[in-house]
Amino acid sequence: MSKLSAVRPAYWIAGVVLAVSVVVPLLVSTYARDEPRLWGFPFFYWYQLMWVFISAITVSIAYQLVIREERRRRAAQGLGKPGEGAK
Amino acid sequence: MNDVNWVQLSIVILIFGAVTAMGFMAARWRRTGDLESLDEWGLGGRGFGTFITWFLLGGDLYTAYTFIAVPAAMYATGAISGFFAVPYTIVVYPIIFIFMARLWSVSHRHGYVTPADFVGGRYGSRGLSLAVAVTGILATMPYIALQLVGMQAVFETMGLGGDNLLAKDLPLLIAFAVLAAYTYSSGLRAPAMIAFVKDGLIYLVIAVAILYLPHALGGWDSIFDAAKTKMETQNPATGKPTGAFIPGEAGYSAYWTLALGSALALFMYPHSVTAVLSTKNRNVVRRNAAILPAYSLLLGLLALLGFMAIKAQVNIKGLDGLNNPQLAIPRLFDQEFPSWFAGIAFAAIAVGALVPAAIMSIAAANLFTRNIYRDFLKPDATPAQEAKVSKLASLLVKFGALIFVLGMDKTISLNLQLLGGIWILQTFPAIVGGLFTRWFHRWALLAGWAVAMVYGTIRAYNVVNPVTGKHFGGSLANIPGTDKQAYIALTALVINLVVVIVLTLVFKALKVVDGVDSTHASDYTADAGDPGVKDLPELLDEGGATAKS
Numbered sequence: 001m002s003k004l005s006a007v008r009p010a011y012w013i014a015g016v017v018l019a020v021s022v023v024v025p026l027l028v029s030t031y032a033r034d035e036p037r038l039w040g041f042p043f044f045y046w047y048q049l050m051w052v053f054i055s056a057i058t059v060s061i062a063y064q065l066v067i068r069e070e071r072r073r074r075a076a077q078g079l080g081k082p083g084e085g086a087k
Numbered sequence: 088m089n090d091v092n093w094v095q096l097s098i099v100i101l102i103f104g105a106v107t108a109m110g111f112m113a114a115r116w117r118r119t120g121d122l123e124s125l126d127e128w129g130l131g132g133r134g135f136g137t138f139i140t141w142f143l144l145g146g147d148l149y150t151a152y153t154f155i156a157v158p159a160a161m162y163a164t165g166a167i168s169g170f171f172a173v174p175y176t177i178v179v180y181p182i183i184f185i186f187m188a189r190l191w192s193v194s195h196r197h198g199y200v201t202p203a204d205f206v207g208g209r210y211g212s213r214g215l216s217l218a219v220a221v222t223g224i225l226a227t228m229p230y231i232a233l234q235l236v237g238m239q240a241v242f243e244t245m246g247l248g249g250d251n252l253l254a255k256d257l258p259l260l261i262a263f264a265v266l267a268a269y270t271y272s273s274g275l276r277a278p279a280m281i282a283f284v285k286d287g288l289i290y291l292v293i294a295v296a297i298l299y300l301p302h303a304l305g306g307w308d309s310i311f312d313a314a315k316t317k318m319e320t321q322n323p324a325t326g327k328p329t330g331a332f333i334p335g336e337a338g339y340s341a342y343w344t345l346a347l348g349s350a351l352a353l354f355m356y357p358h359s360v361t362a363v364l365s366t367k368n369r370n371v372v373r374r375n376a377a378i379l380p381a382y383s384l385l386l387g388l389l390a391l392l393g394f395m396a397i398k399a400q401v402n403i404k405g406l407d408g409l410n411n412p413q414l415a416i417p418r419l420f421d422q423e424f425p426s427w428f429a430g431i432a433f434a435a436i437a438v439g440a441l442v443p444a445a446i447m448s449i450a451a452a453n454l455f456t457r458n459i460y461r462d463f464l465k466p467d468a469t470p471a472q473e474a475k476v477s478k479l480a481s482l483l484v485k486f487g488a489l490i491f492v493l494g495m496d497k498t499i500s501l502n503l504q505l506l507g508g509i510w511i512l513q514t515f516p517a518i519v520g521g522l523f524t525r526w527f528h529r530w531a532l533l534a535g536w537a538v539a540m541v542y543g544t545i546r547a548y549n550v551v552n553p554v555t556g557k558h559f560g561g562s563l564a565n566i567p568g569t570d571k572q573a574y575i576a577l578t579a580l581v582i583n584l585v586v587v588i589v590l591t592l593v594f595k596a597l598k599v600v601d602g603v604d605s606t607h608a609s610d611y612t613a614d615a616g617d618p619g620v621k622d623l624p625e626l627l628d629e630g631g632a633t634a635k636s
Contacts, residue, residue: 018181025174026347028339040307044166044333048173049387055177056380059184063377067370070612 010069014062021058025051091246092421098430099245099437102288106281106438107265151237151440152230153386154289155413156501161393162403163412165318165330167338168501170390171345176383179350180376183363187354187376189522191369192613193606201450202360202518203458209521210529211602213462218536219514220458223357224484226511227451229503230356231488232495234440234447235259236413236503239492241433244417259492267485270445271478281442288435289385295428296420297388303423304398314394341563341572345505348577352508355515357450358443369614392416399423444485452481495559505562509543509576516580516587522611529602531590539583546575 024030025048034042041049153172161169190205199205202223207216239259247257301307311332318332334342353359363372396415401422403414417436420429456477461468468476491503517532550561563572594601 015185018184021181022178025177026343028334028342029336032334032336032339034333037308037311040301040309040311042311042333045170045311045387045391048170048177049384051174051177052380052383052387055180055383056377059180059380060377062181062184063373066373074614 008069010065014065017058017062017065021055025055092426092429094426095245095421095430095433096247098427099241099434102431102434103265103437106284106441107268109281109284150443151234151436152501152504153389154436154439155237155240155416156233156504157386157390158393158396158416159412160501161314161390162396162415163330163393165314165332167331167334167342167345169393170387171342172349172390173383173387174343174346175349175353176386177380178346179353180379182350183354184373184376186519186522187363187372188369189611190360190518191363191366191372193522193610194364195369196610196613197606200361200364201357201454201457202355202514203454206514206517206521207458207462208605209525210517210532211604212529212533215517215529215533215536216458216462218533219517220454222510222514222536222540223355223454224451224487226507227357227447228484228487229491229495229507231444231447231485232491233501233503234444235263235488235492237440238437240411240413241417241436243411244414244421245433256493259489263485263489266441266444266448267482270448270481281438285435285438285442288431289439292432292435293385293388296392296432300392300395300419300423304395310391310394310398313398317397337572340566341574344574344577345563348512348574348580349505349508351515351580352512352576355511355518356447356507357454358447361450361453362446392419395419444488448481448484448488449477451484452477452479455480455484495557502559502562505574505576506547506559508574509547509562509579510540512576512580513539513543513583516584520587525604526591527587528591528594528599530599531587531594534590535583535585535587538586539579542582543575543579546579550575 031044031047033044036043038046157169157172159169190202193199193209194205197204197208199208201220203216203220206219207213210216242259301310304310315332318328318330320329321327322329331338354363366372393415396419399419399422401415401418403410403412403418417433420432424432456473460476460480461473465472495503513536516527516535520527520532546564547562548558550564551558552561562575564575564578565571566573566578
């Protein structure tokens with residue numbers, strides 16, 4: 001069985017998307033300020049809460065990319081679809 | 088002050104009672120085998136799908152930590168020590184997305200139940216496996232302790248307890264007994280079932296609190312302004328500002344290292360691994376990584392309750408006459424809501440502490456049974472003996488937690504969890520490293536772990552709370568050679584990795600014998616239904632690879 005010897009573009013994109021969702025929320029200097037406020041929330045607070053939604057979207061994208069790639073790879077190896085085995 | 092609020096207490100007892108009854112009934116729910124086996128008691132038969140897993144992981148990760156400790160930290164010292172929990176729970180999901188599916192696959196092909204099973208099989212080293220198991224058990228105790236502190240705060244707010252030694256701890260002991268009793272009888276099924284009730288209650292309480300409180304307290308603007316004023320005021324004990332409303336430049340490194348360190352640590356805890364392994368195929372956990380952030384939003388809003396408590400000027404003097412920030416949130420509910428609703432909120436907090444405490448103690452017990460009892464004490468134990476030992480071990484772990492509660496500085500209970508994080512993160516190189524590469528040498532991993540454990544513990548011990556004068560007063564320390572503060576767990580992890588890499592090179596050059604790897608590359612991508620991926624209950628009878636090699 002081929003290990004992921006040739007890493008496919010889908011994995012690359014998923015990897016980049018996930019890396020961005022880890023690194024960007026940790027760049028404190030980019031959001032450590034009070035203004036502009038939104039509904040009374042200082043920027044520092046609403047910006048980070050907004051990242052909850054962005055992260056949910058980026059992880060979903062990564063999921064779709066990876067799952068499709070895995071399906072293709074498994075089909076090529078004659079294995080069942082991911083997550084549909086067993087009972 | 089010391090009048091018991093009977094309305095609140097009755098509601099809490101009622102909900103607590105209902106939940107306990109559900110816990111006992113859960114023993115019969117979705118049962119696939121005999122509860123006398125470890126797999127059935129400790130992993131719920133491993134058949135949980137996306138939906139139940141979402142509740143189980145949520146029940147697991149969002150706990151008294153969320154409801155009491157984080158808002159209390161926000162109340163006491165502001166953003167750096169409290170709000171970092173939001174970026175922490177944001178970055179944790181992309182991280183687990185990357186490696187958890189691999190752990191699922193290899194565990195299901197080899198019958199691993201704990202992270203130490205995996206490490207033992209991957210590196211062919213019982214010593215390394217033992218190190219991982221001991222760390223898991225040790226690090227879980229302060230985390231369970233945090234849950235008990237959460238429950239204690241609720242009971243104290245209702246007027247239970249007092250200033251004499253016995254009355255003070257009585258409610259804590261009752262909660263402890265309930266927890267022990269139903270975990271003992273139902274295993275992992277009890278907390279999974281109760282997670283539904285808990286989350287329902289929590290959503291209800293939060294929705295009401297977030298919609299009603301800002302309005303009642305004069306709007307978000309004025310809440311944030313009150314917090315800002317408090318954080319900028321000088322603390323007489325230290326001569327520095329009370330806390331950080333928005334981290335200044337000096338606080339950046341503390342903020343992001345706390346977030347990243349906690350995120351990397353979370354899925355090293357045995358209970359998180361247990362929850363992931365009890366899913367029915369490898370992608371359940373990835374799907375969950377995309378939907379779990381809903382909890383992060385809750386966490387962020389709950390954290391802000393700490394600022395609301397500042398605005399509402401709640402009284403945080405405990406029944407023993409000392410200030411206790413852990414009381415901020417329960418007192419806020421007590422002050423701003425009618426008794427019956429405060430009662431529901433308190434029940435939500437109490438149950439929200441009970442569920443994860445149960446899951447954690449079960450996971451730590453699994454570790455003990457498989458990686459210490461079976462590997463070292465009684466290799467030929469029968470499944471029934473293992474289940475029995477596990478149940479007893481889960482009781483012992485709870486007693487360990489009780490010692491942490493009674494013996495440690497509780498002014499900032501969040502520290503209990505951060506302290507656990509310092510220890511558990513040191514298993515990261517062996518576990519996550521091992522999922523992707525077999526390059527690291529087993530003895531190098533063991534040495535890196537040992538050095539980092541000693542370093543982390545000493546650094547944490549040397550953090551002295553300026554007010555109470557107690558050791559283990561915080562989890563931040565300067566990065567050696569700089570004046571920048573960072574979460575000790577992350578500094579220790581860096582030291583750990585350096586030692587591992589250098590020694591691996593040395594051992595390889597000296598051709599020191601490395602252990603036998605009993606896993607194969609294809610094991611890491613296998614899914615349910617593939618050849619060799621075992622169904623239950625066959626797994627248990629064969630046992631993990633660790634016991635053999």
